[in-house]
Amino acid sequence: MAGENKLYGVLxxxxxxxxxxxxCEKVREAGYQKWDxxxxxxxxxIEAAMGQKPSPLGWMSFIGAITGAxxxxxMQWWMSAVDYxxxxxxxxxxxxxxxxxxxxxxxVLFGALTAFLGMLLLNGxxxxxxxxFSSERFARVTDDRFFIAIEAADPKFRTxxxxxxxxxxxxxxxxxxxxxx
Amino acid sequence: MSESHSHxxxxxxxxxxxxxxxxxxxxxxxxxxxxxxxxGAAFGLSSxxxxxxxxxxxxxxxxxxxxSIALGAMFFVALQHLTRAGWSVVIRRLAENMSMSFPxxxxxFVVITLGSGHIWHHWMAEGAMNDPVLKAKEAYLxxxxxxxxxxxxxxxxxxxxxxxxxxxxxxxxxxxxxxTRVLQKWSGPIVVGYGLTQTxxxxxxxxxxxxxxxxxxxxxxxxxxxxxxxxxxxxxVIIIMRKGGILGHVVTxxxxxxxxxxxxxxxxxxTYIAFSQFFLIWYANLPEETIWFDHRMHGGWDKVSIxxxxxxFVVPFLFLLPRPVKRNDFLLGLGSFWLxxxxxxxxxxxxxxxxxxxxxxxxxxNVAAFVGVGGLFLAAFGWxxxxxxxxxxxxxxxxxxxHFQNNWG
Numbered sequence: 001m002a003g004e005n006k007l008y009g010v011l012x013x014x015x016x017x018x019x020x021x022x023x024c025e026k027v028r029e030a031g032y033q034k035w036d037x038x039x040x041x042x043x044x045x046i047e048a049a050m051g052q053k054p055s056p057l058g059w060m061s062f063i064g065a066i067t068g069a070x071x072x073x074x075m076q077w078w079m080s081a082v083d084y085x086x087x088x089x090x091x092x093x094x095x096x097x098x099x100x101x102x103x104x105x106x107x108v109l110f111g112a113l114t115a116f117l118g119m120l121l122l123n124g125x126x127x128x129x130x131x132x133f134s135s136e137r138f139a140r141v142t143d144d145r146f147f148i149a150i151e152a153a154d155p156k157f158r159t160x161x162x163x164x165x166x167x168x169x170x171x172x173x174x175x176x177x178x179x180x181x
Numbered sequence: 182m183s184e185s186h187s188h189x190x191x192x193x194x195x196x197x198x199x200x201x202x203x204x205x206x207x208x209x210x211x212x213x214x215x216x217x218x219x220x221g222a223a224f225g226l227s228s229x230x231x232x233x234x235x236x237x238x239x240x241x242x243x244x245x246x247x248x249s250i251a252l253g254a255m256f257f258v259a260l261q262h263l264t265r266a267g268w269s270v271v272i273r274r275l276a277e278n279m280s281m282s283f284p285x286x287x288x289x290f291v292v293i294t295l296g297s298g299h300i301w302h303h304w305m306a307e308g309a310m311n312d313p314v315l316k317a318k319e320a321y322l323x324x325x326x327x328x329x330x331x332x333x334x335x336x337x338x339x340x341x342x343x344x345x346x347x348x349x350x351x352x353x354x355x356x357x358x359x360x361t362r363v364l365q366k367w368s369g370p371i372v373v374g375y376g377l378t379q380t381x382x383x384x385x386x387x388x389x390x391x392x393x394x395x396x397x398x399x400x401x402x403x404x405x406x407x408x409x410x411x412x413x414x415x416x417x418v419i420i421i422m423r424k425g426g427i428l429g430h431v432v433t434x435x436x437x438x439x440x441x442x443x444x445x446x447x448x449x450x451x452t453y454i455a456f457s458q459f460f461l462i463w464y465a466n467l468p469e470e471t472i473w474f475d476h477r478m479h480g481g482w483d484k485v486s487i488x489x490x491x492x493x494f495v496v497p498f499l500f501l502l503p504r505p506v507k508r509n510d511f512l513l514g515l516g517s518f519w520l521x522x523x524x525x526x527x528x529x530x531x532x533x534x535x536x537x538x539x540x541x542x543x544x545x546x547n548v549a550a551f552v553g554v555g556g557l558f559l560a561a562f563g564w565x566x567x568x569x570x571x572x573x574x575x576x577x578x579x580x581x582x583x584h585f586q587n588n589w590g
Contacts, residue, residue: 044586045586054504058503058504062502089464089466090466097459097460097463097464098464100456100460101460
């Protein structure tokens with residue numbers, strides 16, 4: 001690593017999901033804000049251990065769905081009753097029951113798209129590069145190792161303290177990672 | 182073991198039995214008395230006009246209402262075996278006990294049989310078959326076949342609920358995994374049999390009240406409401422039991438969250454089916470089909486129809502949508518109570534209009550029959566709760582259920 005590279009943070013390796021969960025609780029209690037846990041599979045209870053707040057994604061998707069449904073009804077009203085009025089099977093021009101299926105479908109479509117795009121946005125994706133990739137040991141995060149990285153950008157961050165804390169929590173290996181976030 | 186975050190949960194013998202002092206243990210006596218008094222009152226308070234049709238229709242409505250909860254429970258049990266579900270093991274016995282109430286419904290149906298000629302008089306009355314439309318349906322709509330079918334439905338429901346509950350309870354003693362395998366194998370045929378019997382029962386007992394009319398989706402409509410009502414009843418039972426210290430650390434917020442999600446889902450499913458039925462009939466605009474909705478758009482029934490759309494869809498959809506609501510005892514209980522109320526409105530709306538074409542009528546007999554049948558259903562449920570463990574104690578997936586957690590979302 002080149003010397004002028006900025007410190008990204010401290011990366012600690014754990015051997016089991018249980019150790020990871022325990023360490024997450026302690027890192028949270030130590031008051032760090034900018035840190036994350038990395039695991040090859042979803043670990044039950046990790047959200048609570050990390051102190052994560054419920055995601056706003058559900059509400060975003062709900063607003064997306066309501067928007068989609070409203071636009072769907074509005075579009076059909078405009079097409080059938082305003083722009084090209086045509087009497088079909090003797091029914092009123094604005095026959096709302098006939099417009100429900102498309103209203104429903106557009107609600108689902110907008111809700112799903114909002115959920116998908118909102119997920120990308122909230123996760124900061126797509127993100128082709130992460131400084132943690134420079135750690136050779138980190139490659140095992142997709143296999144059988146569990147990691148916590150505390151970022152140098154955290155207001156509480158002191159290199160020595162963070163290293164000490166993670167070592168004390170049972171990390172099998174602690175290293176400094178450099179690179180631009 | 183020093184586990185700070187994931188507690189190792191285990192059943193204690195105290196979790197398996199109802200405390201004698203609990204309300205649920207006294208249900209057989211309380212429910213039985215309320216049931217008999219209620220049914221007596223339903224008869225006594227009913228108007229004597231038209232062969233006491235007031236009483237017979239009240240009884241049928243209450244019967245179809247509570248039957249739907251038992252049917253929903255039986256479906257739920259079969260579904261858990263069919264999908265080899267692990268999460269639901271700790272609540273499955275409650276559903277099994279609800280589904281063991283079919284003997285009560287058989288007895289009630291025998292009583293209803295006495296008034297069948299009045300209830301289904303549109304096609305059972307003498308001379309009804311002079312109507313060419315009904316004549317064409319005579320191969321299906323005739324008394325002998327009607328009662329043979331009813332016997333088949335009850336035979337199947339009694340057998341299937343007994344079979345699944347008996348096997349499950351036997352496993353409590355032996356811990357033999359083969360019971361689980363047999364139930365998984367038979368749950369497929371049971372769900373098929375359930376679909377057929379439940380569909381035709383809804384055709385026979387509710388749809389044939391208006392025998393000119395037909396809707397192939399009608400059985401699914403009754404089914405969708407059944408499952409909503411069952412899940413709402415299940416939620417209330419779980420919440421009240423846990424408040425009373427029963428199953429307190431066996432069934433958790435995680436299980437309630439899931440039954441809440443299912444209840445929400447089936448509320449949307451009901452809406453989908455209800456709208457599909459209305460939509461196709463409205464669009465085609467054929468008189469023999471629209472007559473059914475025409476009855477429900479006049480004389481006060483129009484307001485019930487709108488109340489159903491709002492109360493069975495808009496309100497529960499928005500109310501049950503947020504995660505915290507489903508994880509809160511009071512709010513989930515409130516939503517469940519509401520759905521049980523609106524489900525009765527739904528059954529009432531299905532059953533009553535052909536007899537009250539002139540307008541909506543709510544009689545004392547309606548209320549008394551509801552209380553009466555409800556009392557008997559609760560008595561059967563309480564009696565069954567006392568017969569066996571509250572939890573399938575040796576189910577191979579018990580540990581998975583005890584430790585079940587939802588993901589963040």
